[in-house]
Amino acid sequence: MKRFISALKRSVRPVEPTAGEAGPGRAPRAPGRRRPGLDGPKSSGRFALAIGLFAAVYLVIGARLVEWGAAPGETATYFRSNQIMSARPQIIDRDGRVLATDITTFSLFAEPRRIIDADEASELLLTVMPDLDPKWLYKRLSGDQGFVWLRRELTPGQKQAILDLGIPGIGFRSEKSRFYPGRSSAAYIVGHVNVDNQGTAGMEKWIDDQGYRALQNSGLATEADLTPVKLSMDLRVQHIVQDEIEQGMERYQALAAGGVVLDVETGEIIAMTSVPDYDPNVPSQALDKNRLNRMSAGLYEMGSTFKTFTTAMALDSGKVKLTDSFDASKPIRIGGFSISDFHGKRRVLSVPEIFIYSSNIGTAQEAEKVGIEAHQAFLTKLGLLSKWKTELPEVATPTQPKVWKLINSITISFGHGVSTTPLNTAVAAAALMNGGKLIPPTFLPRSKEEADAIAERVVSEKTSDEMRYLFRLNVADQRGSGNNADIKGYRVGGKTGTANKVVHGRYSDTKKFNAFLASFPIDHPRYIVLTVIDEPKAEKGKYYATAGMNAAVMAGNIIRRSATFLGVHPEFGETGKSLLVSY
Template sequence: MMRVPNPFKRNKPVAAGTMLPDCDHFGRPRRHRGGPKNRSRFVIAMGLFVGIYGVIGGRLVMWGVAPTESAAAYGAADKIMSDRPDLLDRNGEVLATDIKTASLFAEPRRIIDPDEASELLLGVMPDLDPKWLYRRLASNAGFVWLRRELTPGQQQAVLDLGIPGIGFRTEKRRFYPGGTTAGFIVGHTNVDNQGTAGMEKYIDDQGYRALQDAGLAVGTDLEPVKLSLDLRVQHIVRDELAAAMARYKAIAAGGVVLDVHTGEVVAMTSLPDYDPNQPSQALDKDRMNRMSAGLYEMGSTFKAFTTAMALDSGKVKITDSFDATRPIRMGGFTISDFHGKRRVLSVPEVFIYSSNIGSAKEAEAVGIEGHQEFLTRVGLLSRMTTELPEVATPTQPKVWKQINSVTISFGHGVSTTPLNTAVAAAALMNGGKLIPPTFLPRSRAEAEAVATRVLSEKTSDEMRYLFRLNVADQRGSGNKADVTGYRVGGKTGTANKVVNGRYSDTKKFNAFLSAFPIDNPRYIVLVVIDEPKPEDGQYYATAGMNAAPTVGNIIRRSATLLGVRPEFGDEGKSLLVSY
């Protein structure tokens, strides 16, 4: 049997007081407290600690001095954070405001597997182009946008994917609570929250864009911009136009309500319209602002200006008459009347029967130069000066000949905008002053400062009488626009559209130009209807059958909102002229 030696047994006697190496005085091995081996472990641990935090610090420094591409991307994003002022209607209702939204970006250098990341993101946003997405994620860029303005649901779905190198940035997005109600007036912004149409663009052009570019519009509490628009009346106009389009099977319609004393546009719309929350809709060729950016031959509404011109020239009096017995033959053309009376017509009869022959003879009495000068004077041949960017320039013949003057007298041969027409009509009603239109609030004193007298008060009084006669008299073409208590006056216009270089007998552009209350006009209401069809049970689709009743419906619903009180006293007691 092997013996195991006892380490604590002394084999040899040791003298008292003698200390054995690495043993205590009892002969037991010593416990070492620290030494070269433990010290090396401590140094290694400290090195690892410093190394890890050094890497973190290095990454922070690297991101801080990111390459130009990444820095530029973040700089652009900072501009997007710029605030925009709210747009309000005249009563303080919000038309446009900023809201916060999330946008998706990627840092491709941190993407581990671009192919897998692409597949996961396409599961949430299948409308993204797969090749485009993969190329962006596989690039060596420091920062790339993937999708701007995500919905909350999309944001949460992407978060749930947990893809490294994918993040969100909070941006400002423009929101229009009214949707389509006032789209053409408020306009819209692009993805960078910069105004590109309507009053949004006007605000940027007034200096706000420069503030954005300079970075001075970030986090700024900007004063709201109040417009002249009344959202309640705007809704009524749009609602009635939509009903008219359906009722008369028209391809388009438009309307405007204008203050005759200040030039303020209280309501204006054009159908088909668009939702500024989805600005891509504005690219549809049928969705255009026909009221200020569309050019049309306004038809018989021009007879109001022809008569006003003749009366204001002093060469024609309201008691004069014109022979409308036979058509006019000129330059190979025959000018006749629709439902002509084939007799001598007084000036009021020329107006209420909408006689082409009588209007042509009124223009002939004034002369070609006087005719062109008058239409220019009242603004029908010039581009309007107003805040809205979408404004067209009227067209006219390069050289006016007698045939041009004759056809223009009843609304053919000159193209202008419906808003130009409404503004010129306000001058006929307000005492003879042409006031530039505005989409911002304007007082009567401010309007007087920019007004230009274009005809006499006497002519204005006479035109108010003729406007009312055309609606109140059952023989008048505008009698379907009458609204009890509000004394409406107006003039119809039914123009044949030009198709392939020739006037069509079936396609028409109808308008009704009105004012109320006619004894002391406060508002112009103009409605246009493009290519209306006869209503069920009717044979004709003239302006008196569709545009006129639409104007009546608008006035009936909006007059009290506009502060016009109905009166049921003696008809015409306040008219300044009587015939």
């Protein structure tokens, strides 16, 4: 507008003084004399044109001032540059329960040029928002800007209190704000948005990356046209997992814990949580370095849960049978290291005994039977050494030795020397339970037919049957390390994992990362349940803090509480279908 007015002024040039007209170095003309050539109709027309142009300019200015005054508390410039705060689609669980939705909030702004007394305005605003920095506030209000933000997302009470102050040059902007009714329940799956309602983590970021951000920037993301985004999550099961994981972390005085429930037939993530967690309504909490989605973005040596994959590899290769035995009477010495068992039986062990006693010595010999290259290839085929591409952006890439040697193969056979995510571990285990098909994980609904179309066979059905037998044996047999997860009526199977953590480049004897890898109902598995706990302490009255004493208990509680929601009904007695395992 200023440029427009200046252009108009330049177009109206003043009439140059002529002979007889008063001016520098000129005498005034005598009274009553006419100026030749300027007192006629032509000079009158020029004067009228100039008056008309100036009148037009001020008429435009007046009209614009009226227009701006009709828009309460907002500048025209701000209206043009940021007309609306775009809506976002709702996020719902598999049954339509709301996980994330938009609500209308108000944000406070000022037009410093209209502030009459910045000092008085600052003092008044501080009575409503005493947490603001007085110097910062005064500086914002005393500037010459046309528009400045003072605070985003006010409460209704704050808005009314500020209105009651009646400060000129202060206004409000209605915005869309994201609200998560479940608070921390599903934080690491749903994610959160920033102050401009743009997704920065979890499924919120995935939504933006699918093209929503472009719609938002173009102003086309209207609430009426947005279809809710449905997840594979069951909010009821998610609450149970969250509750049990939080209780476990507190009961065992651990640094952190986590859990995941995975459908083995479709690859759907039914529930996943990690604690410490955060409230996505307060996204700044996610900046805490301890608030990490450990299930998909954390890398760990998974300990003896890896014996599941070593045993499956040995059986599927045909070089080892369930009826075979290995000498576990003495430690293995290799490369200056000695490999022994935690509770060694010091005798020859059968393959099932190696599994339920969690023998490092026996498992290492199974890996040796298969060979180094085949061992690496098998773990790669199961997806344990590769990053899974999921809708969730927070997924870590597993690590492994640059060159596999015999010592690497032996230690990796019982879960040391390779770091992977708990999610990778759960997905690989699902392939061993569902008949031998590896199915990529997803946080979106997927039918069995859709899963079958993308599934890849990684082991034979016979190997899958044998692994289900070993899983059940390890839980049902009192000698098994997983008997604390034996929930009556649900025929649970599983494998414990107690890994010594690396501290200052060496394995610690006291700090452990524990896991329990479970599946149920084991006769016809539908779900994988994996729980992890970081540096747990022995429960009061107990002597050990191994996985069977904590992670297995957590997994069992999750199964007991969530099974009916998952459509798995208990069967008591021995009337259930028996596993058919041929020796």
